[in-house]
Amino acid sequence: MLYKRSSALFAQAEIVIPGGVNSPVRAFKAVGGTPIFAKSAKGAYVFDEDGNRYIDYINSWGPMVLGHAYPPVVEAVIEKAKLGTSFGMPTEMETQIAALAIKMVPGIDKIRFVNSGTEACMSAIRLARGFTKKDKIIKFAGCYHGHSDSFLIQAGSGAVTFGSPNSPGVTQGTAKDTLLAKYNNIESVNALVNANLGEIAAIIIEPVAGNMGCIPPKEGFLEALRQLCNQNNILLIFDEVMTGFRLARGGAQELLKVNADIVTFGKVIGGGLPVGAFAARAEIMNYLAPLGPVYQAGTLSGNPLAMAAGLAMLNALEQDNTVFDRLAEKTLYLEKGIQKVLSENGIPFTVNRLGSMISVHFDSNPVVDFQTASKGDNEIFKKFFHGLLAEGIYIAPSAYESWFISDALSYEDLDYTINAIDKVARTL
Ligand SMILES: *Cc1c(COP(=O)(O)O)cnc(C)c1O
Numbered sequence: 001m002l003y004k005r006s007s008a009l010f011a012q013a014e015i016v017i018p019g020g021v022n023s024p025v026r027a028f029k030a031v032g033g034t035p036i037f038a039k040s041a042k043g044a045y046v047f048d049e050d051g052n053r054y055i056d057y058i059n060s061w062g063p064m065v066l067g068h069a070y071p072p073v074v075e076a077v078i079e080k081a082k083l084g085t086s087f088g089m090p091t092e093m094e095t096q097i098a099a100l101a102i103k104m105v106p107g108i109d110k111i112r113f114v115n116s117g118t119e120a121c122m123s124a125i126r127l128a129r130g131f132t133k134k135d136k137i138i139k140f141a142g143c144y145h146g147h148s149d150s151f152l153i154q155a156g157s158g159a160v161t162f163g164s165p166n167s168p169g170v171t172q173g174t175a176k177d178t179l180l181a182k183y184n185n186i187e188s189v190n191a192l193v194n195a196n197l198g199e200i201a202a203i204i205i206e207p208v209a210g211n212m213g214c215i216p217p218k219e220g221f222l223e224a225l226r227q228l229c230n231q232n233n234i235l236l237i238f239d240e241v242m243t244g245f246r247l248a249r250g251g252a253q254e255l256l257k258v259n260a261d262i263v264t265f266g267k268v269i270g271g272g273l274p275v276g277a278f279a280a281r282a283e284i285m286n287y288l289a290p291l292g293p294v295y296q297a298g299t300l301s302g303n304p305l306a307m308a309a310g311l312a313m314l315n316a317l318e319q320d321n322t323v324f325d326r327l328a329e330k331t332l333y334l335e336k337g338i339q340k341v342l343s344e345n346g347i348p349f350t351v352n353r354l355g356s357m358i359s360v361h362f363d364s365n366p367v368v369d370f371q372t373a374s375k376g377d378n379e380i381f382k383k384f385f386h387g388l389l390a391e392g393i394y395i396a397p398s399a400y401e402s403w404f405i406s407d408a409l410s411y412e413d414l415d416y417t418i419n420a421i422d423k424v425a426r427t428l
Helices: 005-016 071-081 092-104 117-132 186-195 221-232 253-256 304-319 323-344 378-391 411-425
Strands: 038-044 045-048 055-058 112-113 136-140 178-181 200-205 237-238 262-264 278-281 350-356 357-361
Touching: 045 237, 045 411, 071 304, 092 112, 092 278, 092 378, 112 323, 117 136, 117 200, 117 237, 117 262, 117 278, 117 357, 136 186, 178 186, 186 200, 186 221, 186 378, 200 221, 253 262, 278 323, 304 323, 323 411, 378 411
Parallel strands: 136 178, 136 200, 200 237, 237 262
Antiparallel strands: 038 045, 045 055, 112 278, 262 278, 350 357
16 A cells, blocks of 8 residues: 555644644554545545545544444534534534433433533543542543543552652642552452542543453443442442443443443544533532532533534434444454454454454453553554555554444455454464
């Protein structure tokens, strides 16, 4: 494949944009090479500026669960744009999408829309702190909740210590209120709760982790968290920015039958436009301004184009009785294919999957938390990534990312992918 135009565009971008990108992982730092510049996308495919076509396993990092340029979403956005692109006044559509989301997701009475997953998680912990009148939160090493200060805490192995910031610019003052636990390890959470009795406002978790590859929760882990929260007057926050409207209509809560107190959304809920949201039962949501004392706002929140895209997306998912089964079946088919060809080629690997989230780790040990995810062989991953790219397959340029399966993928696309993985595996 030729990447001439992408390379030239990247060189120009680097002059005026830090690192040439507006979100770091796009820069290919973890895999080397220059990023591919997208020109258009349709269904399962994305086309770059050099005219290359790729089967897309990133799907804009999750939102395009029904494939790119999904016609009902595109049409809704075009129609709404003709009526004005932002008013800063309430619109009927905001109530429609809110009501639909509440119908689809278990345990929520009210929802507020924001512009990104970051904003949703940032607002959710402020709300939890305001509601419980406590300051500290517990997060899990390797879980990502956007780039607000409280979440950028070292994913180190010392789980039972105060967090230290892992980005300059995050103050120690902020970091000390974020405690770090180990994913899938309830003892690490118990220890933090016991050492900080009466001080913890919330525990925030990706109910299925997707930002250290895909790591499903162990049997009983989320239930134990739920119980611990109930016993200690702690709010449980499920960050469903990745899993929401992807694993089931009602997200991970529905699939895994554990309910959180606050749920955050992003990605799919905006149908590819910038949307995030957070939701809870009325008692908690009524703490938000203008009803309650916890402030939260946004000039473009509930933007009509974003709401039109999100509403069209949620409607499509709500009305399709088999879409989540189809997604899981396609992903299972891919999982089996990958298992087969990587085993045949004698590559040490682990494939993790739940529903339509899947990831390949180049290490043969079970991958259950950040520490085990870090053991993957990044040199093999780099070759794997570039090998697949050359075959016209676009996976995330980092070994710590889940693949995002879309319903636009056909079984021919999946077979092509499995064959390509076989071919690439021979070179690893
Ligand atoms: C993507 C993601 C976020 C951040 O969402 P942005 O829209 O990128 O700000 C937060 N939490 C999880 C679990 C995510 O996957």
